[in-house]
Amino acid sequence: MTVESAVTPTSARPERPKRRHNPLTWVQRGGLTTLLFLLPLLIIFGVFSWTPIVEAVVMSFQKTNLVAPAVFVGWDNFVAVFQDPVFWTAVRNTAYFAVLALLFGYPIPLVAAVLMSEVKRMKGFYSVLAYLPVVIPPVVSVLLWKIFYDASADGVFNTILGWVGIPPQPWIQDAATAMPSLVLEATWAGAGGTIIIYLAALTSVSPDLYDAAEVDGASIWGKIWHVTLPQLRGILFITLILQIIATAQVFLQPFLFTSGGPVNSTTTILLLIYQYAFTQSLGGAYGQATALSLMLAVFLAILSIVYFRVTSRWSDN
Amino acid sequence: MKSPGKIAAVAVAALVGVGILSGCSSSSGGSDDGTVNLVVAPVLPGATADALSALHKRVEQFEKKYPKIKVKAIEYQWTSTTFAAELAGGTLPDVFNVPFTDSKTLANNGQLADITKPFDQTSTAKKWNKNVLDVATGNNGHIYGIPWGPYAMALSYNRDIFKQAGLDPDKPPTTLDEIEQDAKIISQKVPGVAGYMQMTSGGTGGWELATAVQALGGRLEKVGSDGKVTVDTDNATTKQALAWLKKLRWDDNAMGSNFLWDWAGINQGFASGKIAMYMSGSDVVGSLMQTNGFDQNKYGVTTFPLSSDSNAGILSGGNVDVVNVKDSPAQVAAAVKWIDFYRTQPTVDKTAAVNNAKTLAKGKQAVNAPTLPVFDKATWEQNQEWIKPYDNIPVANLKPFTDGIFDQKIVPEPPAHTQDLYAALDPVVQAVLTNKNADVDTLLKGVDTKIQAMIDADSK
Numbered sequence: 049m050t051v052e053s054a055v056t057p058t059s060a061r062p063e064r065p066k067r068r069h070n071p072l073t074w075v076q077r078g079g080l081t082t083l084l085f086l087l088p089l090l091i092i093f094g095v096f097s098w099t100p101i102v103e104a105v106v107m108s109f110q111k112t113n114l115v116a117p118a119v120f121v122g123w124d125n126f127v128a129v130f131q132d133p134v135f136w137t138a139v140r141n142t143a144y145f146a147v148l149a150l151l152f153g154y155p156i157p158l159v160a161a162v163l164m165s166e167v168k169r170m171k172g173f174y175s176v177l178a179y180l181p182v183v184i185p186p187v188v189s190v191l192l193w194k195i196f197y198d199a200s201a202d203g204v205f206n207t208i209l210g211w212v213g214i215p216p217q218p219w220i221q222d223a224a225t226a227m228p229s230l231v232l233e234a235t236w237a238g239a240g241g242t243i244i245i246y247l248a249a250l251t252s253v254s255p256d257l258y259d260a261a262e263v264d265g266a267s268i269w270g271k272i273w274h275v276t277l278p279q280l281r282g283i284l285f286i287t288l289i290l291q292i293i294a295t296a297q298v299f300l301q302p303f304l305f306t307s308g309g310p311v312n313s314t315t316t317i318l319l320l321i322y323q324y325a326f327t328q329s330l331g332g333a334y335g336q337a338t339a340l341s342l343m344l345a346v347f348l349a350i351l352s353i354v355y356f357r358v359t360s361r362w363s364d365n
Numbered sequence: 366m367k368s369p370g371k372i373a374a375v376a377v378a379a380l381v382g383v384g385i386l387s388g389c390s391s392s393s394g395g396s397d398d399g400t401v402n403l404v405v406a407p408v409l410p411g412a413t414a415d416a417l418s419a420l421h422k423r424v425e426q427f428e429k430k431y432p433k434i435k436v437k438a439i440e441y442q443w444t445s446t447t448f449a450a451e452l453a454g455g456t457l458p459d460v461f462n463v464p465f466t467d468s469k470t471l472a473n474n475g476q477l478a479d480i481t482k483p484f485d486q487t488s489t490a491k492k493w494n495k496n497v498l499d500v501a502t503g504n505n506g507h508i509y510g511i512p513w514g515p516y517a518m519a520l521s522y523n524r525d526i527f528k529q530a531g532l533d534p535d536k537p538p539t540t541l542d543e544i545e546q547d548a549k550i551i552s553q554k555v556p557g558v559a560g561y562m563q564m565t566s567g568g569t570g571g572w573e574l575a576t577a578v579q580a581l582g583g584r585l586e587k588v589g590s591d592g593k594v595t596v597d598t599d600n601a602t603t604k605q606a607l608a609w610l611k612k613l614r615w616d617d618n619a620m621g622s623n624f625l626w627d628w629a630g631i632n633q634g635f636a637s638g639k640i641a642m643y644m645s646g647s648d649v650v651g652s653l654m655q656t657n658g659f660d661q662n663k664y665g666v667t668t669f670p671l672s673s674d675s676n677a678g679i680l681s682g683g684n685v686d687v688v689n690v691k692d693s694p695a696q697v698a699a700a701v702k703w704i705d706f707y708r709t710q711p712t713v714d715k716t717a718a719v720n721n722a723k724t725l726a727k728g729k730q731a732v733n734a735p736t737l738p739v740f741d742k743a744t745w746e747q748n749q750e751w752i753k754p755y756d757n758i759p760v761a762n763l764k765p766f767t768d769g770i771f772d773q774k775i776v777p778e779p780p781a782h783t784q785d786l787y788a789a790l791d792p793v794v795q796a797v798l799t800n801k802n803a804d805v806d807t808l809l810k811g812v813d814t815k816i817q818a819m820i821d822a823d824s825k
Contacts, residue, residue, distance in 0.1 A: 114453035115476050115690070131818075133811055199622035200557060221624050222799050307566045309625055310795040311803075326446035327568070328785055334449070 108338040125339035146295035153235040161246030179240040223313035406441030406458040419728025468685040472509035478688035483701035513708040515683035519647040537667040548619035559621025566627040570794035571787030577606035582674025586779040594781040599809035624798040651731035667765035678776030722755035
């Protein structure tokens with residue numbers, strides 16, 4: 049007998065007695081009733097969520113126009129997507145949108161929420177003001193901002209710039225300024241929701257911590273840095289990954305503002321998926337559309353797993 | 366617990382919801398007494414009250430003539446973007462119209478109903494101009510639609526703005542250089558107005574670039590003797606057309622400040638007086654009146670200038686009324702009767718022409734919007750005579766177009782993956798209009814590669 053074998057039994061955990069799954073016991077304990085209550089949800093979820101997902105995965109290996117019988121084409125759709133020069137443009141544009149949205153859209157709601165939490169009076173009024181853009185239907189807000197972004201000297205923003213002697217800007221009419229313009233509107237439209245989340249999280253921060261910080265002589269910035277931000281760490285991690293996922297799926301702004309132009313400068317991955325599915329070859333490129341959708345979904349899933357693993361380690365620390 | 370009344374109300378609401386979602390098509394399409402139900406889609410969304418009232422009148426006339434056919438007319442715009450999903454989901458109307466560029470592809474894909482038999486029974490079956498009917502004919506020789514309103518690309522202009530700029534609206538430009546000069550004058554003299562503009566989005570950029578290239582004598586696709594199509598956008602004529610746009614945009618500053626126009630958008634821009642001249646189908650005034658409430662007295666139209674090159678020709682297009690492939694034979698037969706009544710008879714039958722013109726005029730819709738013949742020029746001229754008393758667009762305003770169009774050579778659109786080609790060319794046109802140093806050569810090479818790959822994939 050080796051030393052290892054002598055040690056192993058003592059270091060191993062005592063084995064738990066296995067629970068036996070007896071159908072009769074399960075029924076007697078009300079399992080059937082549970083299943084009955086669960087069944088509608090399972091059916092709805094299966095039919096409306098998982099069936100399309102499974103069908104999309106199957107379709108990514110097929111050539112179909114939804115009318116003629118589908119033909120399996122192996123990896124052809126994936127190859128076609130990779131060979132499309134617009135694919136890499138869309139990847140770059142989506143990454144650019146995500147980075148800009150993080151730069152604009154991530155800190156602004158946080159700063160606004162922290163400032164609003166410091167306000168003693170009319171807090172509700174400021175919350176309403178911040179949340180109002182979220183209530184406006186997205187299509188309406190894009191149409192509104194289209195008027196703001198009018199590139200002529202009579203445009204709303206250009207008129208304002210004119211008051212301080214700045215010449216008219218092309219906003220969405222130029223490849224260089226189109227994407228930042230889209231991000232600006234998206235930040236305006238989405239910030240209110242994040243502000244409300246931060247405000248809710250801030251209420252859970254114990255006032256004792258601020259009192260202790262004040263006793264230690266911390267300034268307002270010191271309190272934010274040493275108390276507020278560490279206390280919000282969990283919610284900040286969640287909103288960050290949610291924002292990354294949302295920006296990777298940006299569609300509405302490029303679709304409604306610019307249709308991906310000028311010169312594909314605002315063509316994002318989701319817009320490209322839309323173009324494959326609906327504008328190319330009279331719907332003949334559904335296969336490519338689903339192939340690209342699948343690639344995006346897999347990428348985001350991997351990104352989320354890695355992110356949660358890394359951030360949980362940070363959280364543990 | 367909810368009351369039985371509330372549960373019933375929820376159930377009814379759910380059923381109504383399902384009914385709405387089930388969409389446009391008239392499902393079974395028939396009833397026990399032999400009545401056939403049809404959902405037809407002859408007007409675009411946003412049609413004015415006058416246009417809808419005129420349509421209602423026409424439906425009444427049809428149902429009087431065919432008591433066993435019940436027609437429900439809806440506002441609808443066919444788009445390639447939603448077509449396959451609508452067809453798969455069963456929400457497509459029974460009769461809808463598609464552009465010339467798509468009808469043949471759809472027919473060959475098996476996505477349209479074969480109407481050969483009922484079509485052959487129409488009074489005009491033998492009269493059709495074969496070149497026009499070809500757009501609705503499948504590779505198997507069967508008929509899949511009935512063309513109507515063919516148009517040539519033309520230059521539309523606002524006569525009021527011409528006057529404001531000190532130009533004579535009765536003497537519109539006749540060459541590309543004259544368009545450029547007039548556009549420059551307008552932009553300088555009428556602030557906030559683009560002298561000239563072209564469409565750039567949703568495939569329209571490529572469509573209009575193709576028009577300009579063909580007007581200069583070039584082609585974007587070449588068909589070999591073996592029928593093989595080669596994409597060739599990277600050629601000197603395309604670059605000439607783009608250079609002309611570049612001059613207007615950057616040297617003359619005559620194209621305004623908005624460079625992302627699609628078809629509906631530019632019509633709005635023109636109707637609201639932001640654009641003085643633009644390229645569009647010769648029949649666009651009908652839509653301007655029907656959807657944008659545009660005052661036709663301001664409207665002017667002339668032929669788009671052709672170069673002296675012997676290959677130069679004007680790009681033409683049009684619409685084809687087609688039938689839902691999922692319809693029953695009785696519905697297909699009824700649908701063809703409707704299309705024949707609504708679209709074809711007013712071009713060949715005096716009574717139908719006069720009735721149609723009266724209804725349109727009463728509904729403040731265009732009666733004499735300029736189109737091209739679907740049969741022959743003599744029939745077209747005869748038709749123009751019949752409707753003359755009801756003309757509601759000043760004939761003098763159309764004269765520059767009607768005087769010149771029959772001297773222009775009509776050239777069809779590029780034959781393969783036309784809409785894909787147009788969409789791929791959009792960014793090229795946008796690049797020229799938004800970037801003074803756009804690398805046109807590289808962009809055009811990219812278009813050739815992309816579309817050629819699509820064409821080659823078809824033959825695998």
